[in-house]
Amino acid sequence: MARILVIDDEDLVRFTIEQILMSAGHVVATAENGAAGMRRQREIRFDLVITDIMMPEQDGIETIRALKAEFPALPIIAISGGGRMGNLNYLDMAKGFGVSAAIPKPFTPDEILTRVETALKH
């Protein structure tokens, strides 16, 4: 039962994750991009943030870094449709920035819920 923020530029994805999380009893808020996400987080201190990495405006990685800088204790889960920068894919990079989990799309509901439980526990 947590307050979770979902940041993704694709509304279908936002809807799907919302449905999954709500089915597990979490309270979910969404944001379209990193900046909006930051604002929401400042307004409402969420317990967890799930963010896509490849997004216009504020890149996902940037968002993660900014969140981590401002809310060091905040657990973050990164999701991605697949992208590489050089030899490293974004998810691996995200791990480098200290996200709790990196989940590739598409995912099953279980894959999300499991990771959320794990991240919330820490």
Next chain:
Amino acid sequence: MSAAEVKKEAAAERRAMRQLYLLLGSIVVGVLAIALTYTVQARFINAGEAELQRVHQTTRQLAGTIEAAHAAVRMAPGLDRAPSVSAPDRGAFIAASVLEFNRMTGAIDELVALLAEEDAERFGKSVDRLRRARAQLHDLRQNFRGDDFDFAIALRMHELYIGIVAQQLRRTHTSLASELTLDLGARREVMRASITLIALLVLGALTLLARHSLGSIRTSWAHTRQAHGALAESEARYRRAERGTNDGLWDWNIVTGENHLSPRWLEMLGYQPGDLPYRLETFADLVHPDDKAAVWAAVDRHLQAGEAYDLECRLRCKDGSYLWVRTRGEAERDDSGKPTRMAGSISDITEQRMARESLQGERDRLRQILDAQFGFVCVLKPDGAIEEVNRTPLALMNLTREDVIGRTFWDIGWLKPGTEKDIEAAVTAAAEGAVVRNDIVANFPGAGLRDVDAVFQPLRDADGKITNVVGFGVDITERKQAETELAKARDELEIRVEQRTHELAVERERFQISQTFANIGTWDWNIQTGALYWSERIGPLFGYEDRKIETTYENFLAAIHPDDRQMVIDAVNACVEKGETYDIEHRVVGLDGRVRWLSEKGDVIRAADGKPIRMLGVVQDITARRAAEDYLRHAQKLESLGNLAGGVAHSLNNLLVPILALSKMTTDGLPKESPARNALGKVVDASERAKDLVARVLAFSRRETPEISACDLREIAADALRLAQSSVPSAIRIKAEIGERPVPILADKPQIEAVILNLITNAVAAVNGANGGGGDGRADGRVALGLAVCAAETRFRSVPEKLRGRPCAVLSVADNGGGMSAAVKARVFDPFFTTKKVGEGTGLGLSMAHGIVEEHGGVIEVESEPGRGATFRIFLPLIDAGANAGAPKQKAS
């Protein structure tokens, strides 16, 4: 007259002549006789006359003496009066006496002298008396004291005495004179008589002779008449000749001044007979004023010295113009040599003068031409004597023509001393018919030694006989010097050329080596002549390896790939005609069939007027570069494709999120018996598969630097197969025999996967008939993939040499498509080689596959025959299975 008559006539004439001679002889004899007589007698007479004269003279003298004596006596005063004469009178008397004494002695002396010559017998006594008287006078004189009156008296007495003697002598002489006169008269008579006698005798003889020869003389007269007739005839002939001749005849009587001029003479000057008087003055007036002096001088010389009279002068014609004539003549002289007549002719020489003038003009012109010659010209006699020479050498020697004409050519001193013998030999040879051309050395004061190119040639007359030797020479000193210097310069040049050639050889070596190293060739096309030069590398670059072929524009074009040919032609023309930059890249097809890419850069060299002369170009093999470029392009395309794929994948993944998750959620929420559960389950499956595919495509399109890792070829093959199967029409079955045993290799998985995928794709295309090499698609098209392992010691004969002796993996992809010909098989791994239609394939797949396999230490081969499909085999070295087990680096896909 007949010959006999002529003979008779002649004989008669001879007789007459003889008689005439006789007559003449007689006359002569008679005359001589008379002359002789006369002479002899005359002598006597003369002697007598002379004596007579002398006597007369003596007589006169005597008379004179007597006169003197008488005078002396008369002057003396009477002898008896002597003492009464006064003193002054005495003095006068003495003085007069002295005078008389002198005169008297003188007279006596003369008389004595005269008488001494006379007959001594007759006058001897008188002479003695006179002598004695003289002596006495002399004595008196000696004793005279000056005032001796007595002397004077005595003197007078002696004088008187002398007078008396003289008188006696006179008387004697007078009678003598008479005697002589008589004698003389007699002699004269004698002479006259004798002469008369002789004359009569002669006359008588003559008469006899005359009578005798009257006939002959008459005949002679007849002859004379005939002679006259002949003379008249000849006169007439003369007249005819005079009329007929073109010359005018003149006949000047020097004595009378008459000057007969023939009608033709007058006519020549436009006059008629009778117009002018026949006088010398006529001629004199008509002579041109400027010629008068010469004419009269000539006349004088002829008349005085007998010099021939032959000169040219002008005579005035009736119309006032002047005619040039040649006047000739000769004078007749009398016995004393005095000229009495002169006769001759005048000829109109106008034409001759004109001819002479023009001839002279021509001669002058010839001389001018000769003198204007740059070299010397001379005409020699065969012995070397100079007949003619032009001005050139004369001017240099400061001589005149007259100085050298006649002298021997080589003795003039204008040759180098010591060379005279050579020149003599040359002239002699020319005189015998040779043409001798030599360099000789002349020596001119002031100019020094000069080299002369001289030629001596024979000159022949109309009959071919050699009459002269002609010499001609040109000063070639400067030329010879120039030749010497040229020879020197040439030698120097040869040395330099050698040096330069060596340098050039070295440079050429460097050039060729650099060309060889850089694989660059140069060509040089002479646009005017069409000649084409290829450097060493051009042949190989264009695919004409070792074969010697003609360097021609046609061969150049033939080597170019047919599709690029027109482009090349256009580019060459554009550069030549319009000056556009020539910088192209085109393909060439070598004789071995290999395709290469060449870069050509060149430019046209033009003349000053812009006309193209040459085109030079540099050719470089850029096959590797183009392959690299194409690789890069391909890679970039791939990259962009990759990016696209990345983007697409990303979007797909996003879209799959709701499909997968929500389907799962819905399925989980449905009761187990619900029919929808099954359907949704299928949706979930499809989503999973879609996720998988996206992931694979993404992974495939992301390949960059190879990352070698230990992997199992089976996995790679399986992945490739899966990928291939998704894009292949289901009609074609890909059979795969991968085997159970692991096939560990060291490889970059994506690369090997790409290779296998490429082979499968090609096989499918072949079976579909898209390769163009074989027939149409087969209904039973089969593609088979096989994977096997060969042990090191295998005798599998198709294991390539490279991998013999080691364990290796063999992956084969076989199809039963159209197969390929040997030619295609040979080039199938070439970059850009494709049998597919344009746009359907870049031809890079197999070449890339080849490259990748080679990099992995393996070998890729093809086995095929037309109509029997193809089998591609990849051999890769196996690694020890356990060696790199552990944590193979696996990338999240």
